[in-house]
Amino acid sequence: PSITADGKTLIYTSRRPDNVGGKYDFNAECYFDDIYISKWDEQKQDWAPSKNIGAPINTDFHDANMSISPDGNTIFIYKNIDGVTQSGDIFFSTKSPTGEWSEPKPILNKLINSSYFESSACITADGNTMFFVSEREKDGYGHGDIYMVKKEGNSWGIPTNLGPVINTPYDEIGVYIHPDGKTLFFSSNGHKTMGGHDIFMSYFENGKWSEPINLGYPINTPREEIHFVLSTDKRTAYISSNREGSIGDYDIFKVDMTDYFRTNKDIPTNVSLAITGSTLTIMKGKVSDANDSKPIKATLTFKDVIDNKTYVTESNENGEYFITLPSDKRYEVSTKAEGYKPFTLKFKVPRNDELDTPSLIKHFLLNKE
Template sequence: MKKVVYLSMFSLLVFSAVSAQDKKDDKQNVFEKGGDLGKMVLAEQKFYALDYKGALNIYTDVLSSKPNDANVIFHIAECQYELKQMKEARENAEKAKSIDPKANVYNSLLLGKIYQQEGMQDEALVEFNAFKAANAGSNKKIAESDVDKYILQVTTAKEMIAKPVEVKVENMGDVINSEFEDKAPMVSADGRTLIFTSQRPGKSSAVNPDDGMYYEDIYISRWDTIKKMWGDAELIPGTLNTEGQDAATSISPDGKQIFIFKNDIETESRGGDVYVSRLSSSGKWGAPKAMGKPINTTYAELGACVSPDGQTLYYVSERQGGLGNADIWMAKRKSRSEWDKPVNLGSTVNTDEDEGGIFLAPDGKTLFFTSKGHNSMGGYDMFKTVMENGKWSTPVNLGYPINTIYNDYCFSLSIDAATGFFTSNRKGGLGARDVYKVDLSNYSVLEKEMKKKDPNTGPVMAILKGDIFDANAGAGMEAEVVIYDEAGAKVGSTTSSEGSGEYFLTVMAGKTYQVKIEVKGYKPIDEKVEIRAAKEGATSVVKHYLLYKK
């Protein structure tokens, strides 16, 4: 993404006037010669160059000679807002309004945005509407301000807070979280492995010069089946983490692959690419390998996840041809190591805003994602869309209190659909962003209407896994496993791992399936497997197969 600096006509006029004053001393700074006007121009330049601290310092200097200048106070509030200094920003924006409500037409917009983030929805609506009224003759200014989007967010927030969904949201505490940023929790299909990304001091003690934070590393927590709790998070074993930026974006349903975002300016991944790491038989993760073309491009690729059958890759990219900055794309598998040409998920899912934080549910058809578009409560919200009859359904907001007026990202789900995990910067956390879990026992997040669950029904999904062996050699072997329902329709397929013979599939529970395995030179397997739904926890059926030569 390229950033362009825009200067107002005011800045350009002042710059021209100052530059034309005294040309005798070429070494003297034109902004210094312009006094406060020159300083205001310089501050504005710094603001649009994203140097908010530098701009704030200059505006504060100007304020010392003009302590009651409402316009200067507004600009100070504007810088403080960008620096997340909400208390100070609110005080100054309100002060500017009390001195002169018309000093800067954008003060109402800024005050509305501050009130929105402070949870003062009614006050925010008043300010947003005041901004629209003051600019009623300029449709362009209203459109460029996004004020209608903010009004929609506030309206959505008021409606959802008034009708909360029946869930229990809980911070995962210091077992997972730290005083630093902790984000993007992803759970394996068996519910026993949780991976996430953290900016705490880890593999690298170096600091990213762009934000002054530690470089990100990937952490892992394992479910203790005896204590019924998550173990303390630790750096993931193996060669996954480096001295640079390493961020996990998903773990495959079988827990054998982790998809990673890497951004290393000194390697081919500069700008951001998707990598994949595979779990070795020793239990350590191998060095990440780039996905390569056509997945990675010269633009930023920000993360990926794979379908339960391993045949479809979903990923986030800023490549050309999208609808917004970052869009969700998909690609079908061509071979073991190749993917077909990527396809954009289209305008039903993608907007002119950012989409990301993707997770494909174990049912293989429900895609959870994060977006600033659609009907957000404010900032980023989490949504779901379902593949129905070859089309993606209209995204649905997961509701309050899963989503809030703050930024909520990266939803993932256990196979029994009883527990969700996500990231949020909502108030009350341990760090800038924390990992949360949500009890979905009474909320059918996979159902179309997401209504209250029937307590008499078990989990909707189950795991079918096992090993396939060469009966003569006694060794694991590679073979395609295809699953059919009782009507004869194909419902899933996978290929067992070469060497180990392991296979892994997710299927609907409470049904009987026909399992077929065919390998050239071997007698075929064709048998029925009943998958009974457990009343509690994930259903897991283990079936091993021996293949005999013909």
């Protein structure tokens, strides 16, 4: 399962008779993979009945969800197409302003999509860093390893293996980076588990990833837990597991995480405080030309006026930007675009409990030089 940062969209993979190609995999004794989508029903306070996301994302082949971007505008998809891919690659589809999904395309970087199996991918809320799983032998520590790659301009750079603290000689899969950009979750059967694959957490601090922590029961069981996502407010998690109580094979389970990080004795105090101490607020909006309202691709730099930490994102071709910021702080945002005068604004992001939803919308109008 994957959720957007606002908690209003859920997507997942399922093998059902209504798959787009209508195909059955006789070797695996199940239907082909398709991606399904559900929207949060505010009135019922529950997920609405899910629907097959349909073409062009789902095809006659296996189409599996890797993740949906925090802003909900990009879906990363696993595809293994005869004559096109070698062992399964990372594809992506973007949503237009009118809500249609584009034809999925492979990531055109041979250092990301290799001749080996790439099974999982996700990006940070600012869109500048991707984490993915690959079974490549070069630079690998075992079976599936987690890699990180940063954006360089409009392209992805050179991937880096997260190293032996995270990766083992066995299997690391199902990678997920929280919208805070610092808390990494993944599934592994190489670290100490309760049985099979368990969910682990690592926190990025002082330039390195912490020793992975087994999230324990009730998140993990003696059965298989293969993917985990955590809501932006860190109060709700969704897990894919074949534990007792599953209706079919792997099912999606919901976990109340309200007091989890504070009460779990296996999580070091400094990590627990870091994770729970700062709530997040979604900042989003559009950057447009002040005269004709045309969208502008711009760089937005948010600076905390107290501790001088900076958070950077870019608006897309539709002028839309999206970022998550620590709440209850004052910021100065600088908006810059080629051919336009820079625009600077100071504002406060209130505490989450001062808002109906953890999001703020700010639009920016730029004047030409």
